[in-house]
Amino acid sequence: MRRATRRFAAIGWMVGLAQIGAAVPAAAQDLADTRRALYEGRYADVLRDTRSAESPAAVALRVRALLDTGEYDDAIRLLGGPAGPASSPAVERWLGEALMRVGRLDEAEAAFARAEAGGAPDALSARVRRAEILYLRGRADDAFDLFDGFIDVYNSGRQLSADDLLAVATAVSYLGRRTPVLFQDALKAYDEAAAAAPGDPRPLVAIGDLFLAKYNGPEAHAAYRQVLATNGSHPDALLGEARTLEFDGAPGTLTLANDALDTNPNHVAARLFLARQQLRTEDYEQAREQVDEALAVNPSSLDALSMLAAVHYLEGDRAAYAAARDRALTLNPAWPDLFNTVAELAVDTRKYAEAVDLARQAVERDSLSWRGWGILGTNQLRIGLIETGQANLERAFAGDPYSVWLKNNLDLLDTFDQYRVIETPRFEIMLHASEADVLEPYVVAVAEEAFAALSERYGAVPPTPIRLELYPRSADFSVRTFGLVGLGALGVSFGSTLVMDSPSARERGAFNWQSTLWHEMAHAFHLGMSDHNVPRWFSEGLAVREQRVARPWWGHRVTPLWLQAWDSGQMPPVSQLNDAFVRPAFPEQVILAYLQGSLVFDWIETEWGIEAIRAFLTGYRDGRSTNELARDVLGLSTSALDDGFDRYVRDRFDREFASTTGGLAPTPLSRAAGQVGPGATDVESLRTQARQRPGDFDARLQLARALVREERFDEAENEAREALRLFPTYGGPNGPWHLLAAVHESRGESRQAADALRAAAALDESAVPVLMREAELRRELGDAEGERTALARAVEAWPYDVGPHERLAELHAAAGDTRAAVIERHAVVGLEPADMAEARYLLAVALRDDDRPDEARTQVLRALEIAPGYDAALELLLELRGGAR
Known part of the structure; x- marks a missing residue:
C-alpha cells in the first residue's frame, strides 16, 4: 500500500518563513505608510489617508480597508459611482471583489471581465476570481480551463507581482484537486507572494488555510500567528486561528471568532463558524440567527445555505432542510459541500x-x-x-x-492484521495479538456482564453485534477516533462500535479500563435507545453514573475543585451543561462536567427512578428537547430543573461545601485541592494556617501530610481524622485514608492499616499500589478472603503482572470459585512466565475443576509438548482420559 512519504508540512514552508522574515521590497512604493497601516490593521488611518484617493493604488488600499472591515456597500458605492469603473479598468477587479462579498455574482463576473479586457495591472487576479465564480456555479470544466492557464503564466519567466503570485497560487490550489502534486506548487507560489509583499497578510492567511485543509494544525497556527503578531485585528487570521483552536480542541475559539466580527461584522465565514458552535451545543435558535446574519450579507453564499440546511436537518425539520438544500443546488447543482x-x-x-x-x-x-x-x-x-x-x-x-x-x-x-478478533454472539472484540491472551477472558467477561446489566436497567438492547476495539497505543486510539493524534479521552462510542485504550496504553494505575469499557457500553445503550439524538452531556453524565452503579468504586468523585467551581458560578447549570463539553471555559471544565452530569442522574434516579431516565431517552428519539422532557417527565421548568439540582448538591454535600468554599478564602481553580500556597510548607506554618482555618479541609489535610512526613504519627492521626470528617468522600491522592494507613502501619496495627487502605481504594477506581499493599497486609494477617478481594481489584485495573494472577488463582480455587480461577490461569499463560509447562498444567487443573475436560486435555497436552517428562501433567492426562466417554 502506498503512502505519502512526507507530510504536507514539509513542503517548503519553514524555508518560506525564513525568507519572508528577511524580505525587503525590491523598490520603494507609493503610499508606503498607508500600505503599512493596512497591513497592521490600522484601518481608520487607511480610510483617513485615502479619503480623497484618486490613483488606482490608493483606491485599492481604501477598498481593501473597507473589505477587511465589512463595509462592502461603501466599497461598491465608491467604485460603482460616476467616477468609478468608467474611470479606470484598474479598479474593476476591486469592484468585483466587493460584489462577490454580497453575492452579486453576475455583476462581479462582468467587472472581472472588464478588468481583463481593459488590460488592468491586476488582470490575473480578476481572471482567477472569474474562474472561481464559474466553479461556484457548477461549471467546473470551464473554471479549470481558466485555472490551467496560470501554469503557463508562472512558467513564462515574466516578472510577477505579489497579486499575480497570489492569483497563480489560488489557481494552482484548485488544480490540486485534480492533480494533487500541484499543492506543492501552490504553496511555493504563496511563499513567493509573501516574499514579494512583506507584511501583507493575504499570502500567510492563504497558507494557513491550505495547511488547515490538510489537517496540519501546527503549520496553520504558525501562519495565522505571524499575521496576528503584526495585525491583531485581521478578521481572516482571527477566524483561521479560531478554526485551528477548534481543530486542536482548545478553548478560546468563540473569543477569536467574535474578535473577527468586531473588526468585520459582515464576515460571513465568522458567522457560520459561530453557527457551527451553536449547533454543536444543540442551540438551533442561536445558530439560525447567525446563519440569517450571513445570508443577509450574501444571499448567494453556498456555505451559508449549506449551514442553513444543517440547522434544519439537525432540528429534524426535513421539509425545511430540503428547501434549503434545493436553494443551494439551484445555484450549483454539483455542489458537494452542502452534504x-x-x-x-x-x-x-x-x-x-x-x-x-x-x-x-x-x-x-x-x-x-x-x-x-x-x-x-x-x-x-x-x-x-x-x-x-x-x-x-x-x-x-x-x-x-x-x-x-x-x-x-x-x-x-x-496495522489491523496485528490484531485478533474474538467473536461471541453479541460482540466482535479486537485485541492486539501481543496482549490478546491476557485480556480476552477479562474483556469478554466484563462486556457480557455490562450488556446483561444494562439491558435489565433500560429494558432495551442496542444493535448487535457490538464491535469493541482496544488499542495498546493511545495515539492509535486517537487516530481511530478522529484521525489525529492528541485525543485526551480513554474511550469513544460510535453507537455499536466502541473504541478505547487498552490497559497497556497508559501507565500502571493511570485508569481502570474495565470501568471505561462499562462507560462506553452504556453509551451504546443511550445512543441506541435515542436513535443517536441524546445530548452529549446527558449521555456522558449518565454513563458515569452507570459506572458507579456497576461498581461503587468506579466513576468520578466529587472533588474540591468541582465544589469551588460550582459555588463560584464557573460551571454551567444543567440546562446549559452541553457548553462545558463543547466549548470549555477553562481546561478542567470538561472533566468537571462529566462529574456534574453524573450527579444530575444521581438526583433524577433518586427522586424519579430509572423510568424517568428511560423516558428521556425515548423522548430524545422522538425529537423532543431537554426542556420539554424536564417539564413532562419531571414536572420541572428549565429554571426549576437548574434550581432543583443546585439544592440537591448543596444538601447532599453540605459538609464538603462548607469545608472547601463556604465562608473560607477562595482557593484558585488553577491548583488542585490539597496544595497550599507559597510559604506554607513546614509543620508550624501549616499548623498556624489550620488553626486560623479550622474548617478548611485543605489546610487540615496538608498539616496531616506534613506530620506523617516527619513521623509525628499521633498528631497526624488527629489531623487526618478531622480532614476525613470535613470531606468524607475525598478520593484524591494521598488523602486522609492513605495517611491513616501510614499511621497504623507505623504502630504495627496491620488490620487497621489494611482497612484504611481498603477505604482509600473504595474512593479510587485505579488505586493499584494501594490495593497491592492491602493484599500484602491481608496475607500477613491470614485474611485470605480480604487478600482475594484486594488482588481482584488490583488486576482489574492492571492485568500485566504475573504474580498477582498466580496468587489470585490459588485464592479463587481455595474459595471454590473455579470459573474465576480459570480466568486467572489463562492470564498467567498469556503473560508467558518462565515455566510455561507449569503454567499450562495449572491452567489444565483449573479447567478440570471447572468441569471443562476437553479444554483441560488441550492444555495438558501443550504442557507435555514443552516438558514431555512432566510427571504431574502425565498423571492429569491419564485422569482426564480415564474420564473420557
Whole structure:
C-alpha cells in the first residue's frame, strides 16, 4: 500500500518563513505608510489617508480597508459611482471583489471581465476570481480551463507581482484537486507572494488555510500567528486561528471568532463558524440567527445555505432542510459541500450512519470531492464497515495525498492484521495479538456482564453485534477516533462500535479500563435507545453514573475543585451543561462536567427512578428537547430543573461545601485541592494556617501530610481524622485514608492499616499500589478472603503482572470459585512466565475443576509438548482420559 512519504508540512514552508522574515521590497512604493497601516490593521488611518484617493493604488488600499472591515456597500458605492469603473479598468477587479462579498455574482463576473479586457495591472487576479465564480456555479470544466492557464503564466519567466503570485497560487490550489502534486506548487507560489509583499497578510492567511485543509494544525497556527503578531485585528487570521483552536480542541475559539466580527461584522465565514458552535451545543435558535446574519450579507453564499440546511436537518425539520438544500443546488447543482457540511455536523451530534448517507450524496454530486470520500470512509469505519470504509479512504487519499487525517487513518488500518478478533454472539472484540491472551477472558467477561446489566436497567438492547476495539497505543486510539493524534479521552462510542485504550496504553494505575469499557457500553445503550439524538452531556453524565452503579468504586468523585467551581458560578447549570463539553471555559471544565452530569442522574434516579431516565431517552428519539422532557417527565421548568439540582448538591454535600468554599478564602481553580500556597510548607506554618482555618479541609489535610512526613504519627492521626470528617468522600491522592494507613502501619496495627487502605481504594477506581499493599497486609494477617478481594481489584485495573494472577488463582480455587480461577490461569499463560509447562498444567487443573475436560486435555497436552517428562501433567492426562466417554 502506498503512502505519502512526507507530510504536507514539509513542503517548503519553514524555508518560506525564513525568507519572508528577511524580505525587503525590491523598490520603494507609493503610499508606503498607508500600505503599512493596512497591513497592521490600522484601518481608520487607511480610510483617513485615502479619503480623497484618486490613483488606482490608493483606491485599492481604501477598498481593501473597507473589505477587511465589512463595509462592502461603501466599497461598491465608491467604485460603482460616476467616477468609478468608467474611470479606470484598474479598479474593476476591486469592484468585483466587493460584489462577490454580497453575492452579486453576475455583476462581479462582468467587472472581472472588464478588468481583463481593459488590460488592468491586476488582470490575473480578476481572471482567477472569474474562474472561481464559474466553479461556484457548477461549471467546473470551464473554471479549470481558466485555472490551467496560470501554469503557463508562472512558467513564462515574466516578472510577477505579489497579486499575480497570489492569483497563480489560488489557481494552482484548485488544480490540486485534480492533480494533487500541484499543492506543492501552490504553496511555493504563496511563499513567493509573501516574499514579494512583506507584511501583507493575504499570502500567510492563504497558507494557513491550505495547511488547515490538510489537517496540519501546527503549520496553520504558525501562519495565522505571524499575521496576528503584526495585525491583531485581521478578521481572516482571527477566524483561521479560531478554526485551528477548534481543530486542536482548545478553548478560546468563540473569543477569536467574535474578535473577527468586531473588526468585520459582515464576515460571513465568522458567522457560520459561530453557527457551527451553536449547533454543536444543540442551540438551533442561536445558530439560525447567525446563519440569517450571513445570508443577509450574501444571499448567494453556498456555505451559508449549506449551514442553513444543517440547522434544519439537525432540528429534524426535513421539509425545511430540503428547501434549503434545493436553494443551494439551484445555484450549483454539483455542489458537494452542502452534504459534506451536514454530514460533519451530524457527526458532531453522533449521527454516524446518517453521515454515511450524506457523504455518499456528496460524492455522487462530485466524484472529486476528496473531503466527501474521506467523510464517507471514516464514518463507515465508525459503524463497523471496515473493508468498505478502508476502500473509500484509499480513494480519498489517492486524490488528496497530503491530508494528515487520511494518511493517519490508513496507516492505522494497515496495522489491523496485528490484531485478533474474538467473536461471541453479541460482540466482535479486537485485541492486539501481543496482549490478546491476557485480556480476552477479562474483556469478554466484563462486556457480557455490562450488556446483561444494562439491558435489565433500560429494558432495551442496542444493535448487535457490538464491535469493541482496544488499542495498546493511545495515539492509535486517537487516530481511530478522529484521525489525529492528541485525543485526551480513554474511550469513544460510535453507537455499536466502541473504541478505547487498552490497559497497556497508559501507565500502571493511570485508569481502570474495565470501568471505561462499562462507560462506553452504556453509551451504546443511550445512543441506541435515542436513535443517536441524546445530548452529549446527558449521555456522558449518565454513563458515569452507570459506572458507579456497576461498581461503587468506579466513576468520578466529587472533588474540591468541582465544589469551588460550582459555588463560584464557573460551571454551567444543567440546562446549559452541553457548553462545558463543547466549548470549555477553562481546561478542567470538561472533566468537571462529566462529574456534574453524573450527579444530575444521581438526583433524577433518586427522586424519579430509572423510568424517568428511560423516558428521556425515548423522548430524545422522538425529537423532543431537554426542556420539554424536564417539564413532562419531571414536572420541572428549565429554571426549576437548574434550581432543583443546585439544592440537591448543596444538601447532599453540605459538609464538603462548607469545608472547601463556604465562608473560607477562595482557593484558585488553577491548583488542585490539597496544595497550599507559597510559604506554607513546614509543620508550624501549616499548623498556624489550620488553626486560623479550622474548617478548611485543605489546610487540615496538608498539616496531616506534613506530620506523617516527619513521623509525628499521633498528631497526624488527629489531623487526618478531622480532614476525613470535613470531606468524607475525598478520593484524591494521598488523602486522609492513605495517611491513616501510614499511621497504623507505623504502630504495627496491620488490620487497621489494611482497612484504611481498603477505604482509600473504595474512593479510587485505579488505586493499584494501594490495593497491592492491602493484599500484602491481608496475607500477613491470614485474611485470605480480604487478600482475594484486594488482588481482584488490583488486576482489574492492571492485568500485566504475573504474580498477582498466580496468587489470585490459588485464592479463587481455595474459595471454590473455579470459573474465576480459570480466568486467572489463562492470564498467567498469556503473560508467558518462565515455566510455561507449569503454567499450562495449572491452567489444565483449573479447567478440570471447572468441569471443562476437553479444554483441560488441550492444555495438558501443550504442557507435555514443552516438558514431555512432566510427571504431574502425565498423571492429569491419564485422569482426564480415564474420564473420557
